[in-house]
Amino acid sequence: MFEHGHHSGLFVGTAVSNLSNDSADEFHGSEIIPYVGYGLSAGPANLELAYEYIATPDTSGARYEGETILGASIGRVDAEVGYITNAHDRDAEGSVVYAIGTGYEFMPGTSLDGTIGYDDPDDESGAAF
Numbered sequence: 001m002f003e004h005g006h007h008s009g010l011f012v013g014t015a016v017s018n019l020s021n022d023s024a025d026e027f028h029g030s031e032i033i034p035y036v037g038y039g040l041s042a043g044p045a046n047l048e049l050a051y052e053y054i055a056t057p058d059t060s061g062a063r064y065e066g067e068t069i070l071g072a073s074i075g076r077v078d079a080e081v082g083y084i085t086n087a088h089d090r091d092a093e094g095s096v097v098y099a100i101g102t103g104y105e106f107m108p109g110t111s112l113d114g115t116i117g118y119d120d121p122d123d124e125s126g127a128a129f
Contacts, residue, residue, distance in 0.1 A: 005039075011050075012036045031056050037069075046073045051085075063088045067097070076102045095119070 003013030015033040037050025048071040055064045065087040071080035082097035101115030 009038050009040045010036075011039065029056050044074050047071070048080075065089075065092065076104065078102070 001013065001015040003011060005011040013035055015031075015035075017031050018029070032055045033052055035050055035052035037048055039046060039048040041047075048069070050069045050071070051066065052069065053064065053066050066085045067082045068085050069080050069082045071078060073079070077100070079100045080098075082099075084092050084095045084097070087093050097117065097119045099115050099117030101113060103111045103113035105111040
């Protein structure tokens with residue numbers, strides 16, 4: 001992961017990972033996520049507006065998804081709402097993703113984090129996770 005932040009609140013970055021979905025840990029492609037956003041502090045709260053583009057170019061039937069994210073944090077609690085603005089799967093477009101989480105830094109630069117959320121990516125089938 002690479003991220004560069006500017007003192008004005010603007011940030012840009014990218015994350016890259018490999019995909020594996022079976023017990024044999026076979027390589028199933030990569031996931032590339034460039035993102036850009038703006039963050040600011042408002043009293044005790046930190047607010048962030050960002051856009052990320054998730055692409056899996058080397059999988060069979062390349063997939064992509066663009067998501068606009070609004071996030072807020074106060075103390076150790078953070079929450080975000082994401083809106084799928086564009087996707088290879090047209091049913092996913094317009095879907096909303098919710099997440100809330102917390103974290104605890106137990107050593108400098110090392111933390112334990114937990115997040116729960118809700119995502120309903122296929123409005124026609126009713127599948128949700």
